[in-house]
Amino acid sequence: MTDARGYHHGDLRRVLLAAAAVAIEESGPAALSLRDLARRAGVSHAAPAHHFGDKPGLLTALAVEGFDLLAAALKAGDGLLEMGVAYVDFAVRRRAHFEVMYRSDLYRADAPEVVAARGRSRAVLRSAVADLPPGPGAAGGVAGDALAAWSIVHGFATLWNAGALPDEAGDDPREAARVVIRRLFGSRVDARGRAAPAARSPRTPA
Structure with a gap:
Protein backbone atom coordinates (compact mmCIF):
# COMPACT_ATOMS: atom_id res chain seq x y z
CA MET A 1 0.00 0.00 0.00
CA THR A 2 1.34 3.45 -0.94
CA ASP A 3 0.18 7.01 -0.31
CA ALA A 4 -0.12 9.80 -2.87
CA ARG A 5 3.58 10.68 -2.54
CA GLY A 6 4.73 7.12 -3.23
CA TYR A 7 5.62 6.00 0.30
CA HIS A 8 4.76 2.48 1.33
CA HIS A 9 2.54 2.47 4.41
CA GLY A 10 5.25 1.32 6.84
CA ASP A 11 7.87 3.57 5.26
CA LEU A 12 5.68 6.64 5.68
CA ARG A 13 5.21 5.90 9.36
CA ARG A 14 8.98 5.73 9.81
CA VAL A 15 9.45 8.92 7.80
CA LEU A 16 6.93 10.75 9.97
CA LEU A 17 8.55 9.57 13.20
CA ALA A 18 11.99 10.60 11.95
CA ALA A 19 10.66 14.02 10.94
CA ALA A 20 9.01 14.40 14.35
CA ALA A 21 12.31 13.64 16.08
CA VAL A 22 14.09 16.31 14.04
CA ALA A 23 11.37 18.86 14.78
CA ILE A 24 11.51 18.14 18.51
CA GLU A 25 15.30 18.46 18.58
CA GLU A 26 14.97 21.84 16.89
CA SER A 27 12.06 23.37 18.78
CA GLY A 28 10.92 21.00 21.54
CA PRO A 29 7.76 18.89 21.74
CA ALA A 30 5.42 21.79 22.57
CA ALA A 31 6.00 23.40 19.16
CA LEU A 32 5.34 20.22 17.20
CA SER A 33 2.15 20.07 15.14
CA LEU A 34 0.80 17.46 12.75
CA ARG A 35 0.51 20.09 10.01
CA ASP A 36 4.17 21.07 10.34
CA LEU A 37 5.12 17.40 10.46
CA ALA A 38 3.31 16.77 7.18
CA ARG A 39 5.13 19.71 5.61
CA ARG A 40 8.50 18.42 6.78
CA ALA A 41 7.80 14.93 5.46
CA GLY A 42 6.40 16.25 2.19
CA VAL A 43 3.06 14.48 2.52
CA SER A 44 -0.58 15.50 2.71
CA HIS A 45 -1.82 17.23 5.85
CA ALA A 46 -4.04 14.23 6.55
CA ALA A 47 -1.22 11.67 6.52
CA PRO A 48 0.02 12.11 10.13
CA ALA A 49 -3.53 11.95 11.50
CA HIS A 50 -4.17 8.83 9.44
CA HIS A 51 -1.20 7.07 11.04
CA PHE A 52 -1.29 8.43 14.60
CA GLY A 53 -4.70 10.00 15.14
Whole structure:
Protein backbone atom coordinates (compact mmCIF):
# COMPACT_ATOMS: atom_id res chain seq x y z
CA MET A 1 0.00 0.00 0.00
CA THR A 2 1.34 3.45 -0.94
CA ASP A 3 0.18 7.01 -0.31
CA ALA A 4 -0.12 9.80 -2.87
CA ARG A 5 3.58 10.68 -2.54
CA GLY A 6 4.73 7.12 -3.23
CA TYR A 7 5.62 6.00 0.30
CA HIS A 8 4.76 2.48 1.33
CA HIS A 9 2.54 2.47 4.41
CA GLY A 10 5.25 1.32 6.84
CA ASP A 11 7.87 3.57 5.26
CA LEU A 12 5.68 6.64 5.68
CA ARG A 13 5.21 5.90 9.36
CA ARG A 14 8.98 5.73 9.81
CA VAL A 15 9.45 8.92 7.80
CA LEU A 16 6.93 10.75 9.97
CA LEU A 17 8.55 9.57 13.20
CA ALA A 18 11.99 10.60 11.95
CA ALA A 19 10.66 14.02 10.94
CA ALA A 20 9.01 14.40 14.35
CA ALA A 21 12.31 13.64 16.08
CA VAL A 22 14.09 16.31 14.04
CA ALA A 23 11.37 18.86 14.78
CA ILE A 24 11.51 18.14 18.51
CA GLU A 25 15.30 18.46 18.58
CA GLU A 26 14.97 21.84 16.89
CA SER A 27 12.06 23.37 18.78
CA GLY A 28 10.92 21.00 21.54
CA PRO A 29 7.76 18.89 21.74
CA ALA A 30 5.42 21.79 22.57
CA ALA A 31 6.00 23.40 19.16
CA LEU A 32 5.34 20.22 17.20
CA SER A 33 2.15 20.07 15.14
CA LEU A 34 0.80 17.46 12.75
CA ARG A 35 0.51 20.09 10.01
CA ASP A 36 4.17 21.07 10.34
CA LEU A 37 5.12 17.40 10.46
CA ALA A 38 3.31 16.77 7.18
CA ARG A 39 5.13 19.71 5.61
CA ARG A 40 8.50 18.42 6.78
CA ALA A 41 7.80 14.93 5.46
CA GLY A 42 6.40 16.25 2.19
CA VAL A 43 3.06 14.48 2.52
CA SER A 44 -0.58 15.50 2.71
CA HIS A 45 -1.82 17.23 5.85
CA ALA A 46 -4.04 14.23 6.55
CA ALA A 47 -1.22 11.67 6.52
CA PRO A 48 0.02 12.11 10.13
CA ALA A 49 -3.53 11.95 11.50
CA HIS A 50 -4.17 8.83 9.44
CA HIS A 51 -1.20 7.07 11.04
CA PHE A 52 -1.29 8.43 14.60
CA GLY A 53 -4.70 10.00 15.14
CA ASP A 54 -3.49 13.10 16.96
CA LYS A 55 -0.39 14.64 18.50
CA PRO A 56 -0.48 12.48 21.68
CA GLY A 57 -0.79 9.45 19.41
CA LEU A 58 2.28 10.53 17.46
CA LEU A 59 4.29 11.09 20.64
CA THR A 60 3.09 7.74 22.00
CA ALA A 61 4.55 6.05 18.93
CA LEU A 62 7.77 8.04 19.31
CA ALA A 63 8.05 6.96 22.96
CA VAL A 64 7.54 3.30 22.05
CA GLU A 65 10.21 3.58 19.37
CA GLY A 66 12.49 5.27 21.89
CA PHE A 67 12.12 2.58 24.56
CA ASP A 68 12.78 -0.14 21.99
CA LEU A 69 15.85 1.68 20.66
CA LEU A 70 17.06 2.14 24.22
CA ALA A 71 16.62 -1.57 24.99
CA ALA A 72 18.65 -2.45 21.90
CA ALA A 73 21.38 0.02 22.87
CA LEU A 74 21.57 -1.37 26.41
CA LYS A 75 21.78 -4.95 25.17
CA ALA A 76 24.85 -3.98 23.15
CA GLY A 77 26.64 -2.89 26.33
CA ASP A 78 28.95 -5.51 27.83
CA GLY A 79 28.31 -5.34 31.57
CA LEU A 80 26.86 -2.70 33.85
CA LEU A 81 29.49 -0.05 33.15
CA GLU A 82 29.19 -0.13 29.36
CA MET A 83 25.42 -0.48 29.59
CA GLY A 84 25.35 2.76 31.56
CA VAL A 85 27.58 4.41 28.99
CA ALA A 86 25.23 3.17 26.26
CA TYR A 87 22.30 4.78 28.09
CA VAL A 88 24.05 8.15 28.13
CA ASP A 89 25.09 7.77 24.50
CA PHE A 90 21.47 7.05 23.55
CA ALA A 91 20.26 10.13 25.42
CA VAL A 92 22.80 12.36 23.69
CA ARG A 93 22.33 10.98 20.18
CA ARG A 94 18.54 10.66 20.35
CA ARG A 95 17.58 13.71 22.35
CA ALA A 96 14.06 13.94 20.98
CA HIS A 97 13.20 10.38 21.94
CA PHE A 98 14.84 10.81 25.34
CA GLU A 99 12.89 13.98 26.09
CA VAL A 100 9.54 12.51 25.10
CA MET A 101 10.00 9.09 26.74
CA TYR A 102 10.23 10.56 30.23
CA ARG A 103 7.52 13.19 29.78
CA SER A 104 4.46 11.05 30.37
CA ASP A 105 2.26 14.15 30.25
CA LEU A 106 2.95 14.37 26.51
CA TYR A 107 1.58 11.00 25.44
CA ARG A 108 -0.55 8.03 26.46
CA ALA A 109 1.83 6.50 28.98
CA ASP A 110 -0.62 3.75 29.95
CA ALA A 111 -1.05 2.49 26.38
CA PRO A 112 -0.25 -1.26 26.27
CA GLU A 113 2.48 -0.80 23.67
CA VAL A 114 4.20 1.81 25.85
CA VAL A 115 3.98 -0.34 28.98
CA ALA A 116 5.46 -3.29 27.08
CA ALA A 117 8.30 -1.30 25.49
CA ARG A 118 9.17 0.42 28.76
CA GLY A 119 9.19 -2.96 30.49
CA ARG A 120 11.60 -4.36 27.91
CA SER A 121 14.12 -1.59 28.50
CA ARG A 122 13.83 -1.92 32.28
CA ALA A 123 14.34 -5.68 32.10
CA VAL A 124 17.65 -5.22 30.29
CA LEU A 125 18.91 -2.86 32.99
CA ARG A 126 17.78 -5.18 35.77
CA SER A 127 19.67 -8.04 34.14
CA ALA A 128 22.89 -6.03 34.36
CA VAL A 129 22.64 -5.48 38.11
CA ALA A 130 21.39 -8.96 39.03
CA ASP A 131 24.94 -10.27 39.55
CA LEU A 132 26.32 -7.32 41.50
CA PRO A 133 27.60 -8.05 45.00
CA PRO A 134 25.65 -6.26 47.75
CA GLY A 135 26.78 -2.70 48.29
CA PRO A 136 26.66 -0.46 51.37
CA GLY A 137 23.12 -0.13 52.61
CA ALA A 138 22.04 -2.70 50.03
CA ALA A 139 18.39 -2.92 51.07
CA GLY A 140 16.17 -3.34 48.05
CA GLY A 141 18.16 -6.03 46.29
CA VAL A 142 18.13 -6.07 42.50
CA ALA A 143 15.28 -3.56 42.33
CA GLY A 144 17.21 -1.12 44.51
CA ASP A 145 20.38 -1.51 42.46
CA ALA A 146 18.45 -1.05 39.21
CA LEU A 147 16.90 2.15 40.57
CA ALA A 148 20.31 3.43 41.67
CA ALA A 149 21.93 2.61 38.33
CA TRP A 150 19.10 4.21 36.35
CA SER A 151 19.11 7.31 38.55
CA ILE A 152 22.85 7.77 38.02
CA VAL A 153 22.86 7.47 34.24
CA HIS A 154 19.56 9.27 33.68
CA GLY A 155 20.57 12.17 35.88
CA PHE A 156 23.96 12.41 34.20
CA ALA A 157 22.42 12.30 30.72
CA THR A 158 19.85 14.96 31.61
CA LEU A 159 22.53 17.28 32.99
CA TRP A 160 24.73 16.69 29.94
CA ASN A 161 21.93 17.47 27.48
CA ALA A 162 21.06 20.62 29.42
CA GLY A 163 24.67 21.80 29.30
CA ALA A 164 24.62 21.98 33.09
CA LEU A 165 27.80 20.02 33.87
CA PRO A 166 31.03 21.87 34.71
CA ASP A 167 33.88 22.14 32.22
CA GLU A 168 35.75 19.46 34.15
CA ALA A 169 33.34 16.90 32.70
CA GLY A 170 35.10 17.29 29.35
CA ASP A 171 33.56 17.06 25.90
CA ASP A 172 33.06 13.29 25.58
CA PRO A 173 29.81 12.20 27.26
CA ARG A 174 30.67 8.51 27.01
CA GLU A 175 34.02 8.85 28.77
CA ALA A 176 32.65 11.26 31.36
CA ALA A 177 29.80 8.86 32.13
CA ARG A 178 32.23 5.96 32.40
CA VAL A 179 34.20 7.81 35.08
CA VAL A 180 31.08 8.68 37.07
CA ILE A 181 29.60 5.18 36.95
CA ARG A 182 32.85 3.53 37.98
CA ARG A 183 33.32 6.00 40.82
CA LEU A 184 29.86 5.30 42.23
CA PHE A 185 29.83 1.52 41.81
CA GLY A 186 33.51 1.13 42.72
CA SER A 187 34.58 -2.38 43.66
CA ARG A 188 31.23 -3.85 42.67
CA VAL A 189 32.40 -3.98 39.04
CA ASP A 190 35.66 -5.41 37.70
CA ALA A 191 38.19 -3.77 35.38
CA ARG A 192 35.95 -4.43 32.38
CA GLY A 193 32.89 -2.95 34.06
CA ARG A 194 31.17 -6.27 34.70
CA ALA A 195 29.89 -7.58 38.01
CA ALA A 196 32.81 -8.36 40.33
CA PRO A 197 33.84 -12.06 40.30
CA ALA A 198 32.51 -12.70 43.79
CA ALA A 199 29.02 -11.91 42.58
CA ARG A 200 28.60 -14.39 39.77
CA SER A 201 25.66 -16.19 41.39
CA PRO A 202 22.50 -14.15 40.77
CA ARG A 203 20.73 -12.63 43.74
CA THR A 204 17.07 -13.06 44.43
CA PRO A 205 15.15 -9.94 43.35
CA ALA A 206 13.62 -7.96 46.18
